[in-house]
Amino acid sequence: MAEHSITVESTLQTLLEAKKYSTLKDILVTMNGADVAAIFEETQETKIPLLFRLLPKELAAETFVEMNPDLQELLIKGFSDNELREVVDELYVDDAVDLVEEMPANVVKRILAQADPQMRREINEILRYPENSAGSIMTTEYISLRPNMTVDEAFARIRRTAVDKETIYTCYVTENRKLVGVCTMKDLLLVKDNETRIQDMMDRNVISVHTSDDREEIALLLSKYNFLALPVLDSDDRMVGIVTFDDAMDVIEEEATEDIEKMAAILPSDKEYLRSNAVDLYKKRIPWLLLLMISATFTGIIITKFENALAAQVILTSFIPMLMDTGGNSGSQASVTVIRALSLGELEFKDLASVVWKEIQTAVLCGVTLATACFLKIILVDRMLLGNTDVTVLVAFVVCAAMALTILVAKVIGCTLPMVANRLGFDPAVMSSPFITTIVDALSLLVYFTLATALLF
Amino acid sequence: MAEHSITVESTLQTLLEAKKYSTLKDILVTMNGADVAAIFEETQETKIPLLFRLLPKELAAETFVEMNPDLQELLIKGFSDNELREVVDELYVDDAVDLVEEMPANVVKRILAQADPQMRREINEILRYPENSAGSIMTTEYISLRPNMTVDEAFARIRRTAVDKETIYTCYVTENRKLVGVCTMKDLLLVKDNETRIQDMMDRNVISVHTSDDREEIALLLSKYNFLALPVLDSDDRMVGIVTFDDAMDVIEEEATEDIEKMAAILPSDKEYLRSNAVDLYKKRIPWLLLLMISATFTGIIITKFENALAAQVILTSFIPMLMDTGGNSGSQASVTVIRALSLGELEFKDLASVVWKEIQTAVLCGVTLATACFLKIILVDRMLLGNTDVTVLVAFVVCAAMALTILVAKVIGCTLPMVANRLGFDPAVMSSPFITTIVDALSLLVYFTLATALLF
Numbered sequence: 001m002a003e004h005s006i007t008v009e010s011t012l013q014t015l016l017e018a019k020k021y022s023t024l025k026d027i028l029v030t031m032n033g034a035d036v037a038a039i040f041e042e043t044q045e046t047k048i049p050l051l052f053r054l055l056p057k058e059l060a061a062e063t064f065v066e067m068n069p070d071l072q073e074l075l076i077k078g079f080s081d082n083e084l085r086e087v088v089d090e091l092y093v094d095d096a097v098d099l100v101e102e103m104p105a106n107v108v109k110r111i112l113a114q115a116d117p118q119m120r121r122e123i124n125e126i127l128r129y130p131e132n133s134a135g136s137i138m139t140t141e142y143i144s145l146r147p148n149m150t151v152d153e154a155f156a157r158i159r160r161t162a163v164d165k166e167t168i169y170t171c172y173v174t175e176n177r178k179l180v181g182v183c184t185m186k187d188l189l190l191v192k193d194n195e196t197r198i199q200d201m202m203d204r205n206v207i208s209v210h211t212s213d214d215r216e217e218i219a220l221l222l223s224k225y226n227f228l229a230l231p232v233l234d235s236d237d238r239m240v241g242i243v244t245f246d247d248a249m250d251v252i253e254e255e256a257t258e259d260i261e262k263m264a265a266i267l268p269s270d271k272e273y274l275r276s277n278a279v280d281l282y283k284k285r286i287p288w289l290l291l292l293m294i295s296a297t298f299t300g301i302i303i304t305k306f307e308n309a310l311a312a313q314v315i316l317t318s319f320i321p322m323l324m325d326t327g328g329n330s331g332s333q334a335s336v337t338v339i340r341a342l343s344l345g346e347l348e349f350k351d352l353a354s355v356v357w358k359e360i361q362t363a364v365l366c367g368v369t370l371a372t373a374c375f376l377k378i379i380l381v382d383r384m385l386l387g388n389t390d391v392t393v394l395v396a397f398v399v400c401a402a403m404a405l406t407i408l409v410a411k412v413i414g415c416t417l418p419m420v421a422n423r424l425g426f427d428p429a430v431m432s433s434p435f436i437t438t439i440v441d442a443l444s445l446l447v448y449f450t451l452a453t454a455l456l457f
Numbered sequence: 458m459a460e461h462s463i464t465v466e467s468t469l470q471t472l473l474e475a476k477k478y479s480t481l482k483d484i485l486v487t488m489n490g491a492d493v494a495a496i497f498e499e500t501q502e503t504k505i506p507l508l509f510r511l512l513p514k515e516l517a518a519e520t521f522v523e524m525n526p527d528l529q530e531l532l533i534k535g536f537s538d539n540e541l542r543e544v545v546d547e548l549y550v551d552d553a554v555d556l557v558e559e560m561p562a563n564v565v566k567r568i569l570a571q572a573d574p575q576m577r578r579e580i581n582e583i584l585r586y587p588e589n590s591a592g593s594i595m596t597t598e599y600i601s602l603r604p605n606m607t608v609d610e611a612f613a614r615i616r617r618t619a620v621d622k623e624t625i626y627t628c629y630v631t632e633n634r635k636l637v638g639v640c641t642m643k644d645l646l647l648v649k650d651n652e653t654r655i656q657d658m659m660d661r662n663v664i665s666v667h668t669s670d671d672r673e674e675i676a677l678l679l680s681k682y683n684f685l686a687l688p689v690l691d692s693d694d695r696m697v698g699i700v701t702f703d704d705a706m707d708v709i710e711e712e713a714t715e716d717i718e719k720m721a722a723i724l725p726s727d728k729e730y731l732r733s734n735a736v737d738l739y740k741k742r743i744p745w746l747l748l749l750m751i752s753a754t755f756t757g758i759i760i761t762k763f764e765n766a767l768a769a770q771v772i773l774t775s776f777i778p779m780l781m782d783t784g785g786n787s788g789s790q791a792s793v794t795v796i797r798a799l800s801l802g803e804l805e806f807k808d809l810a811s812v813v814w815k816e817i818q819t820a821v822l823c824g825v826t827l828a829t830a831c832f833l834k835i836i837l838v839d840r841m842l843l844g845n846t847d848v849t850v851l852v853a854f855v856v857c858a859a860m861a862l863t864i865l866v867a868k869v870i871g872c873t874l875p876m877v878a879n880r881l882g883f884d885p886a887v888m889s890s891p892f893i894t895t896i897v898d899a900l901s902l903l904v905y906f907t908l909a910t911a912l913l914f
Contacts, residue, residue: 030662034681159646168643169626185642186625189616205487223710224491226703228685245702246683252706253680256713257797263717264793265786273798274808278818285790286823292786293827294834296779303775304845314768318760320777321898322753328785329722329749329891333742336721340714341730351731361735366743370750377751388761434786441778 009039016047025054033062040067049078061090068275069102076107085114092166093119094139094247097126126241134218135211137251138232138241143171147180147199151191154183154198166244170229173202177238179231182206208233211240218243219251220345259343262429263336265292292434298442306449309457315390316452319399320445322374327406327444328437330366334359334414335436339428342418349423355415363411367404375400398451405451406444413439466496473504482511490519497524506535518547525732526559533564542571549623550576551596551704554583583698591675592668594708595689595698600628604637604656608648611640611655623701627686630659634695636688639663665690668697675700676708677802716800719886720793722749749891755899763906766914772847773909776856777902779831784863784901785894787823791816791871792893796885799875806880812872820868824861832857855908862908863901870896 008027015024028036028051036059040048052075055063064072064087076084088096088111096115100108100123112120122140129135141164145154154171162168171188173181181202191201208231209218222230222245229242258268265288271280303310310317338355341347347355378396382388414436418428465484472481485493485508493516497505509532512520521529521544533541545553545568553572557565557580569577579597586592600622602611611628619625628645630638638659648658665688666675679687679702686699715725722745728737760767767774795812798804804812835853839845871893875885 032662032664032682155646162643162647168646186619189612189625190619205489207489223703223706225489228702245685245706246680249680249702249706249709252709253713253801256710256717257801260713260717260720260793260797263720264789266790266794272803273794274803274811276815278815278822281794281815281819282822282826285787285819286826289783289786289790289823289827290830293779293783293831296782297834297838299778299782300775300839301843303778304772307771307775310774311768311771314764315761317767317774317777318757318764320774321756321760321781321902322750324778324781325753325756325891325894325898326746326750328894329746330742332721332891333723333746336717337723337730337738340717344710344714346729346731354731358733358735358738362738362742365735365739366746369739369743370746373747374750377754381754382757386758434782434789437782437785441782445778 009042012039013043016043016051021054024051028055029059031059033059033064034066036063037066037071040071045074049075053083057086057090061087065091065095065099068272070275072099073103073107076103076110081110081114084110088115088119092139092164093122093126093141094137094166096123097136100127129211132215133211134209134213134215134232134243135241137215137218137247138211138243139166140241141165142229142231142242143168144174144239145171145183145198147173147175147197147202149198150195151188151198151201152194154188155194158185167229167242170227170242172231172239172242173198174239179206179208179233179237179239180204182231206231208239209243210235215243215251216255216343217345219248219255222248223252255343259339259429262427263339263432265289265432265434288434292438295438296441299438299445302442302445302449306453309449309453313390313395313452313456315388315395316448320448323399323403323406323444323448324437324441326370326403327410327440330363330407331410331414331436331440332432334362334411335418335432338415339418339432342422342428347419349419352416352419355419356412359411359415360408363408366411367407370407371400371404374403394455398448398455402444402448402451405447406440409443409447410436410440413443466499469496470500473500473508478511481508485512486516488516490516490521491523493520494523494528497528502531506532510540514543514547518544522548522552522555525729527732529556530560530564533560533567538567538571541567545572545576549596549621550579550583550598551594551623553580554593557584586668589672590668591666591670591672591689591700592698594672594675594704595668595700596623597698598622599686599688599699600625601631601696602628602640602655604630604632604654604659606655607652608645608655608658609651611645612651615642624686624699627684627699629688629696629699630655631696636663636665636690636694636696637661639688663688665696666700667692672700672708673712673800674802676705676712679705680709712800716796716886719884720796720889722746722889722891745891749895752895753898756895756902759899759902759906763910766906766910770847770852770909770913772845772852773855773905777905780856780860780863780901780905781894781898783827783860784867784897787820787864788867788871788893788897789889791819791868792875792889795872796875796889799879799885804876806876809873809876812876813869816868816872817865820865823868824864827864828857828861831860851912855905855912859901859905859908862904863897866900866904867893867897870900 012024012027040051043051048071052060096119100111103111115123126135143158143161143165145157158168169185171183172179173183181204183198183202187201207225210233218230229244231239232241232243234240261268267284267287269284338347375396378391378399383391417431417436421431422428469481469484497508500508505528509517553576557568572580583592598621600615600618602614615625626642628640629636630640638661640655640659644658664682667690675687686701688696689698689700691697718725724741724744726741795804832853835848835856840848874888874893878888879885
């Protein structure tokens with residue numbers, strides 16, 4: 001598919017240079033908004049407004065929605081008021097809200113001025129909801145039916161209002177703005193008698209969410225039930241909008257990216273990598289690096305305390321990296337598994353005891369395997385192959401015992417911290433690898449040096 | 458929402474103990490398959506077959522699909538052939554395939570024996586596709602129309618065949634099994650004249666995928682275009698099935714989990730955390746732990762080489778953990794960001810130069826900030842506050858210079874390795890934190906000791 005679009009792309013660029021506008025238009029209208037947007041991103045900035053004006057109204061709006069904010073701003077700045085109104089008219093409300101959220105204030109003012117009063121009111125309404133809430137990602141354009149309509153009347157209403165609606169395949173039955181039932185297009189099509197009243201065929205067990213609910217929960221709910229859309233109610237239980245599956249998909253992707261970033265000690269951002277400059281990246285990365293660097297002071301202090309032991313047996317130093325890395329890796333395996341299970345809703349705080357017990361068992365298995373392997377490696381490689389006579393059997397034993405204990409500590413801390421953080425209302429993803437590594441580092445050195453001083457001196 | 462389901466759950470358990478089966482049934486029929494399945498998972502095993510028999514046919518199938526494989530197996534073993542046939546009859550083909558893939562051979566034999574010949578053929582067909590391919594997640598049940606049908610005829614056909622189809626909202630127009638166009642239910646409903654022929658209203662620019670395409674690419678494609686389904690063609694370009702948005706959502710979740718696991722040096726698995734026992738976890742975690750432990754040997758060798766320097770200035774040892782951790786964290790920030798961008802299709806190999814340049818700039822910014830902070834910390838805390846006179850200004854300088862260089866190396870390696878791996882056809886997620894940490898550890902120690910020997914002795 002990638003190859004295909006590259007070929008079309010180069011053809012289009014050639015046509016553009018040759019100013020073959022009508023041929024260009026003929027090709028563009030066969031394409032999808034997302035693809036046209038991708039082509040625009042590869043096109044010289046000065047040519048974009050010209051290309052954009054070739055698109056028919058609906059495709060223009062579709063393309064506009066898929067473009068990155070920088071290009072959108074560029075285009076809007078070049079639009080006449082009339083052109084801007086045409087694009088805004090074609091946008092779904094939730095897309096218009098996304099646009100308004102991304103644009104600088106002066107551009108927002110122009111957009112709102114060109115939106116019709118109804119849309120302006122709806123945009124403003126949605127903008128009031130907190131970030132990451134169901135309200136902030138919903139659209140107010142859904143099909144609503146009345147309970148006493150017949151199926152024929154319902155179809156007439158759907159045909160009349162469908163053009164503006166983001167989905168017509170799930171219809172919501174409301175009475176005094178309260179949601180009383182749902183009815184899918186499939187139900188409507190398969191009903192035997194078109195005089196059937198909606199109230200006699202609708203499903204009254206409606207799963208709904210509230211405007212203030214977290215968008216990640218909503219996305220998981222949509223994915224769990226395989227719904228096309230979920231109705232959103234306000235605090236008085238009146239229906240105000242729907243969240244559709246395509247938004248849920250974006251949320252699932254974005255939340256996974258956020259979790260991954262947090263696990264790698266990066267502050268989350270919405271910006272794509274290629275669109276972030278070095279300063280953006282720096283700002284996202286430096287806070288945790290600083291904090292983790294400073295907290296490594298404790299490890300330094302521990303080493304200083306055991307300075308004399310180290311000076312007497314320098315060989316002990318050479319095992320520090322292996323001990324620290326193995327501890328860190330063991331801990332992050334446990335924490336990352338638990339964090340992901342928490343964010344997919346597979347795990348709750350009440351499972352803590354069984355999680356800890358499972359990690360202890362796993363730690364014992366891993367600890368015994370690794371300690372054995374490590375012992376063999378030290379004796380066979382370090383002592384016999386490399387001929388390092390400082391590496392006695394007792395040294396090997398100290399290293400391996402410290403390693404097994406470190407793994408145990410790392411796994412238990414790794415699984416406990418995220419669950420406790422989650423319970424206390426913090427984001428468990430922050431309790432991840434780098435943070436846990438720092439704690440495990442300090443503990444593993446303590447175990448190591450304590451064992452070493454006890455057994456070797 | 459969670460509170461709500463817990464209450465219903467306890468009510469149901471009470472009713473079950475009191476043997477109030479008809480009340481139980483009345484409550485269960487109001488619920489969704491996914492919720493009933495969740496309740497079953499909390500119910501005593503011996504009671505499950507009894508509860509399951511209370512469900513009406515369609516809900517029974519829906520519930521069955523949502524249960525975990527252990528429960529499914531338990532139920533199937535208790536089913537009579539008749540009961541099994543009823544459940545299998547109600548399954549969509551893709552769900553039946555999932556079931557067959559999870560069950561042990563003797564259970565599979567019974568399932569296939571009870572499926573009708575048509576379904577059996579389709580299950581076997583899908584089972585032939587490689588794991589993680591579009592073919593393996595598609596369903597063969599879609600609505601197909603002929604180009605010369607009128608809209609009225611299309612509606613008649615849809616009504617006749619809709620019951621079995623996973624989605625009826627996107628219809629595929631085929632001629633001699635070749636896909637020639639698509640037509641949404643919305644298009645059909647909004648057409649002015651019901652005598653219009655499908656060929657005159659269908660969209661001929663169809664985006665399709667092939668059975669062998671990777672399921673992750675398909676999912677990203679569905680998410681990019683916001684489609685309900687994508688048509689799947691075989692190698693002769695004949696239409697064989699569709700992949701629907703709900704499967705795509707599951708794929709996006711699963712692939713993110715897999716990436717996260719690989720980034721934390723865990724072999725990926727499909728099993729939920731709470732359903733994995735310690736041996737499962739051990740098997741997923743020990744290979745990388747072993748490999749990474751062995752590879753830490755190099756770090757050990759480097760330290761041994763500089764033994765004399767360390768024996769003379771033991772204070773140098775106390776900065777090793779901080780240097781290694783900062784290097785590891787810097788590297789994993791870069792690698793994780795790049796890996797995620799690669800798997801979301803935001804980045805390609807041709808961007809390598811611009812990625813490396815961006816990471817170099819970021820590394821310089823981070824390096825200068827951290828080195829300055831570290832210098833101040835060493836002088837103010839270690840030397841003045843803790844009164845450690847071994848910590849001279851020159852030692853502080855060596856540590857900070859080594860840190861800045863380590864960050865630069867870590868960021869460059871962190872962004873390059875995953876892109877090269879991806880280019881060579883390997884999974885970039887494997888080139889992640891723990892792997893890169895090991896390399897960066899070795900390099901940072903080399904830089905540190907080289908600087909130290911040059912400047913301090």
